[in-house]
Amino acid sequence: MSRPELIKDVVASIAEYVPGRSIEEIAKKYSINPSEIIKLGSNENVLGPSPLAVEALVSTATKVNIYPSADASELVDAISVYTGLPVENICASGPGMDGFLDNLMRLLITPGDEVVLPTPTFSYYEIAARANGAVAIHVAPGDELEFDVAAIKDAISENTKVIFLCSPNNPTGKLMEEAEVRDILGSTKGLVFVDEAYVEFADHNLSHLVAEYDNIIIGRTFSKAFGLAGLRIGYGLMPAWLKTEYMKIATPFNVSYPAVMAGVAALSDKDYLEKSISFTTEGRAFLVKNIPFKVYDSQANFVLVDVSPLIARDVAESLLKKGIIVRDCRSFRNAGDSLIRVTVGTQEQNEKVVAAFKKAKACSDQ
Numbered sequence: 001m002s003r004p005e006l007i008k009d010v011v012a013s014i015a016e017y018v019p020g021r022s023i024e025e026i027a028k029k030y031s032i033n034p035s036e037i038i039k040l041g042s043n044e045n046v047l048g049p050s051p052l053a054v055e056a057l058v059s060t061a062t063k064v065n066i067y068p069s070a071d072a073s074e075l076v077d078a079i080s081v082y083t084g085l086p087v088e089n090i091c092a093s094g095p096g097m098d099g100f101l102d103n104l105m106r107l108l109i110t111p112g113d114e115v116v117l118p119t120p121t122f123s124y125y126e127i128a129a130r131a132n133g134a135v136a137i138h139v140a141p142g143d144e145l146e147f148d149v150a151a152i153k154d155a156i157s158e159n160t161k162v163i164f165l166c167s168p169n170n171p172t173g174k175l176m177e178e179a180e181v182r183d184i185l186g187s188t189k190g191l192v193f194v195d196e197a198y199v200e201f202a203d204h205n206l207s208h209l210v211a212e213y214d215n216i217i218i219g220r221t222f223s224k225a226f227g228l229a230g231l232r233i234g235y236g237l238m239p240a241w242l243k244t245e246y247m248k249i250a251t252p253f254n255v256s257y258p259a260v261m262a263g264v265a266a267l268s269d270k271d272y273l274e275k276s277i278s279f280t281t282e283g284r285a286f287l288v289k290n291i292p293f294k295v296y297d298s299q300a301n302f303v304l305v306d307v308s309p310l311i312a313r314d315v316a317e318s319l320l321k322k323g324i325i326v327r328d329c330r331s332f333r334n335a336g337d338s339l340i341r342v343t344v345g346t347q348e349q350n351e352k353v354v355a356a357f358k359k360a361k362a363c364s365d366q
């Protein structure tokens, strides 16, 4: 028995979040030993976590009977050092940046407010906004899948509450120019959310704009460059007035004590971060150069492959059968049916990925 009438109307029309596929699922489906599966579908850090973060986790394990500080102040202090912004501009959040988005939408959205969503992009913005009654205004991309700034500005109305910009964008890997973001910030009375989940792998970031604009929010995470996806830590950078309002409604104690201290340790581990970045940029260049299809230039820890005239489902399936998990991008709005996103792996994994794409292409050329 089910009681759908008990659920808010807005939820009925929301599509389910489609996560990357798991090792367990693929191992079972294709009868592959789980230890032989290469998971490159969720943009996780293949280096594993920083050893300093692991140490912090172990040493906090005996203290989990105590609530963490309400505002994760140890972590906020460390993020302040890392970003160069004062603590008045920083909120730590759990679970991950997704939790930050959730709290933010709960703070901002009144039913009927519009959110502008350039596509293709990360799908959770739409879910979090619509769950609170927002109306999604989607903006189609340009010819190279770039965000179309003129079209984004055209989509802005009196009712625009939030514009979501992902830079580098998931799944394209494209970075927005600072001038483009400034243009959009100046074109709306609403807020502009800039998702910098992958910014450590990119040529520039926009955190300095937080000191200059009263309508920018930047989302960040420890899940990608810092290798702590399983701990679910994110943070937001925003003007001080907004932090004050945000803290009124944020879920209390939403970053666990082990996560707070592991985050602090990860920020202190400069060697790990450097390695994570250099390893990723080198592997990324290798994939761009060697995958025998069109590969978009990327500023993130993944690349986007256009397998046309083949279709993504078939090519992704042929890789899955070999135990390589990649992301078929059909669930991303306006991504068409020929795009596959691949996380940068170790050199050995990258070579297997290239070989598998070559095989898929050779089969189709026959």
Ligand SMILES: *Cc1c(COP(=O)(O)O)cnc(C)c1O
Binding pocket: 043, 095, 096, 097, 098, 099, 122, 166, 169, 170, 195, 197, 220, 221, 222, 223, 229, 232, 233, 234
């Ligand atoms: C991974 C990712 C996030 C989510 O980060 P969490 O902190 O793990 O919740 C947010 N935005 C984009 C674009 C991502 O790819």
